[in-house]
Amino acid sequence: MTDVRHEDAGRGFAALRPALMRVAYRMLGSVADAEDILQEAFIRWMKVDRGEVLEPEAFLRRTVTRLCLDQLKSARHQRETYVGPWLPEPVVEEEEEEEEEDVTLPLMLALERLSPLERAAFLLHDVFGLEFEEVATTIQRDAAACRQLAARARTHVREARPRYQVSRHRGLELARAFFTASRSGDMQALGAMLADDISVHADGGGKRPAAAEPILGFEAVMKFHESLAVKLRESGSTLVRAGFVNGLPGFITLEADGELQTTALDIEDGRITAIYVVRNPDKLRHLH
Structure with a gap:
C-alpha cells in the first residue's frame, strides 16, 4: 500500500x-x-x-x-x-515550437538586479499570474509588502520588456543571416543588420576565451566581428540548429575546440540591438 x-x-x-x-x-x-x-x-x-x-x-x-x-x-x-559577463544558462526551443516565451534573456538579466524577494514577487504575480495573497503565503510576507515588492521590480525591469517584438519567422531569418554573414566575413551584410547602439555580451566564465567586458557601439562590434571572421575562416564554426535561446532568435554552433556555443539576438525595429553568446562549457552541458 x-x-x-x-x-x-x-x-x-x-x-x-x-x-x-x-x-x-x-x-x-x-x-x-x-x-x-x-x-x-x-x-x-x-x-x-x-x-x-x-x-x-x-x-x-x-x-x-x-x-x-x-x-x-x-x-x-x-x-x-564570476569571471567576465554573466549570462543565464541557455534554454533552447526548437524552431517549430510555437509557445511564446514569457521571460526573455534581457528580462532575466534585469531580474538579476533585483533582490531575491522582489524577483519572487514579480515572477509569481506578473509572470505566473498568482494573486498577491498566494504570493504572500509563498514568500512569507503580507500581501501589501508583496505589492510593493512587485511594483519596485516592475520599475526596474520595464525597459527589458520588448517594445517591438519581431515575429518568430522573421527572427529566425535574421538569426540565420547573421550566422552566415558573421562566419563568412560579409561585413556589408552584417552591418545592415546591426543597430547603432549594438552590444555584444559573451560569457566564457573564465573557461573559454571571451571578451572580458561587453563590446558597445556599432564601430566596436563591427571591428570585433571583422577580426573574428578571420579566425573563424581558419578554424571553422558549424551551425547545429537555429531556434530560440531564452526566448530570443538564435542558434547553437559547434566551435573549433569541439565545444558548443549559443548565440541569442535581441531584435528591435528589424535591427539587432544586442548579441548574447554563452561559451562557458558548464552552462552548455544540458544541451549535449
Missing part, C-alpha cells in the same frame, strides 16, 4: 514538474541549479503527509520558491566573483 501511494505521489510530481521547473529556472537562471531544487522538492514531497496537503501544486510551488530564495543568497556571491 505504501509503494502504491509513493507511485501516485511520484506521478503527481512528474505532472507538475514542467511548471515547477519554469519557476525554479526563472528564479535562478541556471538549469543545473533548478534541477537540484526540484530534486530537493521531490524528496520533501515524498516525506510530507500528503493527506494534509489540499493543493499539491500550490504546496510544491511554495516549496520550490522558498528553496530558490535560499539558493539565491549564495548565488549572489557567486555572481560577484
Whole structure:
C-alpha cells in the first residue's frame, strides 16, 4: 500500500514538474541549479503527509520558491566573483515550437538586479499570474509588502520588456543571416543588420576565451566581428540548429575546440540591438 501511494505521489510530481521547473529556472537562471531544487522538492514531497496537503501544486510551488530564495543568497556571491559577463544558462526551443516565451534573456538579466524577494514577487504575480495573497503565503510576507515588492521590480525591469517584438519567422531569418554573414566575413551584410547602439555580451566564465567586458557601439562590434571572421575562416564554426535561446532568435554552433556555443539576438525595429553568446562549457552541458 505504501509503494502504491509513493507511485501516485511520484506521478503527481512528474505532472507538475514542467511548471515547477519554469519557476525554479526563472528564479535562478541556471538549469543545473533548478534541477537540484526540484530534486530537493521531490524528496520533501515524498516525506510530507500528503493527506494534509489540499493543493499539491500550490504546496510544491511554495516549496520550490522558498528553496530558490535560499539558493539565491549564495548565488549572489557567486555572481560577484564570476569571471567576465554573466549570462543565464541557455534554454533552447526548437524552431517549430510555437509557445511564446514569457521571460526573455534581457528580462532575466534585469531580474538579476533585483533582490531575491522582489524577483519572487514579480515572477509569481506578473509572470505566473498568482494573486498577491498566494504570493504572500509563498514568500512569507503580507500581501501589501508583496505589492510593493512587485511594483519596485516592475520599475526596474520595464525597459527589458520588448517594445517591438519581431515575429518568430522573421527572427529566425535574421538569426540565420547573421550566422552566415558573421562566419563568412560579409561585413556589408552584417552591418545592415546591426543597430547603432549594438552590444555584444559573451560569457566564457573564465573557461573559454571571451571578451572580458561587453563590446558597445556599432564601430566596436563591427571591428570585433571583422577580426573574428578571420579566425573563424581558419578554424571553422558549424551551425547545429537555429531556434530560440531564452526566448530570443538564435542558434547553437559547434566551435573549433569541439565545444558548443549559443548565440541569442535581441531584435528591435528589424535591427539587432544586442548579441548574447554563452561559451562557458558548464552552462552548455544540458544541451549535449
